[in-house]
Amino acid sequence: MDFSTFALIPPPLLAVIGFVFGLVVGSFCNVCIARMPKKKSVAFPASHCPHCKTPIRKRDNIPVLSYLMLGGRCRQCKERISPVYPAVELVTALLWAAVFYKFGFTWTSAIYAVVMPTLVIITVIDIEHQIIPDKITLPGIAFGLIAGTYLNGFVDSLIGLVVGGGLFLFLAEVYFKVRGAMGMGGGDIKYIAAAGALLGWAQVLLVIFLGAISGALFGALGMTTKKLNFLSRIPFGPFLALATIISIFFGDDILGLYLSLMVVEQ
Template sequence: MIYLFVFIIGIIFGSFLNVCIYRIPRGLSIITPPSSCPICKTRIKWYDNIPILSYIFLKGKCRNCKSNIPIKHPIVELFGGLIALCVFLKFGFALQSVFWAIFGYCLLTLSFIDLELFIIPDVINVLLLIFGFLFAIYNGAIIESLIGGVFGFVLFYALAVIFSKLLKQEALGFGDVKLLGTVGVWTSWVGVLYTVFVASLTGSIAGILLVFLFGKNFKAKIPFGPFLALSAFSYIFFGKELMHFFYGI
C-alpha cells in the first residue's frame, strides 16, 4: 500500500509536469489559467484530469471536440510515478528522497521539451542548479559540488566546440552544455564522466537502431538532452558502484 501511495503521488506530479512541458517553452504561466484543451480551449473538468485513467476512459480524445490527446501525457504521468517509486525504494522516507525526486522531475520535463522543440529551457537548468547547491549544503559537500559543476560545464563546452569545428555545424546545443554543468553539481565530476559515457553509448545505440529501422537515408535530428537526463538519473542508483567497479573511482 505504501508503494501504491508513492506511485499515485508520483503520477499526480507527472500530470503537473505535462503542464510545465507545454507551457514553459511557450512562456506561459504554469499556475494560471487552469488546464484546457489546446484545440477547442474548453476547460478540462477534474474528472477528465485524473492521471492515466482519464486518458484511458476518454480513449485518448478530448471530451468536447474529440481531438486527439497526445500519448505523451499518460507516458509522462507514468514516468512521474516510476521516478517517485524508484527514489522511495532507494532512499525511503527521507529529505534526500525529495531532492532526488526534484532532480528526476526536472530531467523528465526537459527531456520531453527537448524531444518536441529541441531546446532545454534555462529556467529548468536554473532550478536544477539551485536545488543542486541546496542539496550539496545539506550533504556538506559544497566544494565537491562546485568542482563537479565546473568540470561538467567545461568538459562539455570543450567537446561542443571541438565537434562543431570538425563537423562544421553545431554538434551539441548550449542547453546540453549547461545541463551537464548542473548534473555535475548534483553528482560530482565522477557522475559527469558516467553521464557522458552512458549517454553517448545509449545515444549511439538509438541512432543505429533508427538507421536500421528507417534505412540509410534517415536524417532526422535526435536531441541529446534525453540521453543525458536518463543517464544522469540512472547514476543515482548504480552509477557510483559501476564507476568504482570498472575504474576504481
C-alpha cells in the same frame, strides 16, 4: 526535520505512496511540457483541451484514469488527446515510487523527488522541440549546488559543475571550430553543469559516458533501419536524462564495479 517516524514505514508502502503522488506531479509535468516552450505561465490559466480550449473538468483531470475513461478523447470536441500525457504521468509516478523505495522518507528522497519530474520534462521537451529551457537549467545549476553540497559536499559539487559544464563547453567549441557549426546546444551544456553540481565529478563523468553510449546506440539503430542518417539531428537531452537516472540509482555500484575491475587488472 525528524524522519524517524517515517522510517518505520515499509519501503513497498512508501513506493505505493510515492506512485500515487507521482501521478499528480506527472500531471503538472504535462502542463510544463505544453507551456514552457511557448513561454506561457504554468500556473494560469487552468488546464484545458489543447484543441478546443475548453477547461478540463476535475473529474476529467484524474491522472491516467480520466484518459482511459474518456477513451483518449476530449469530452467536449472528441479530438484525440496524445498518449504522451498518460505516459508522462506513469513514468513520473514510477520514478517517484523508485525514489522512495530506494532512499526511504529522507532529505535525499526529497531532492530526487524534485529531480525526477524535471528529467521527464526535459526529455519530452527536447524530443518535441530540441531545446532544454533556461527556466529549467539555470535554476537547476543553483539547485544542483545546494543539493549536491548536502549529498556530496561543496567541493565535490563545485568540481562536478566545472567538470561537466567545462567539458561540454570545450567539446562544443572544438566542434564549432572544426565543422563551423554548433554540434551541441547551450541547453545541453547547462544541463550537464547542473547534473555535475548535483552528482559530483565522478558521477557526472559516468553520466556523460552512459549518455554518449546510449545516444550512439540509438543513432546506429536509426541508421540501420534507415530512419536516420549522418546529418540527422538527435536531441541529446533524453540520453543525458536517462544516464542521470541510472547514475542516481546505480552509479555507486557501477563505479565500485569499475574500480574493483581496475584493481584486479593491476
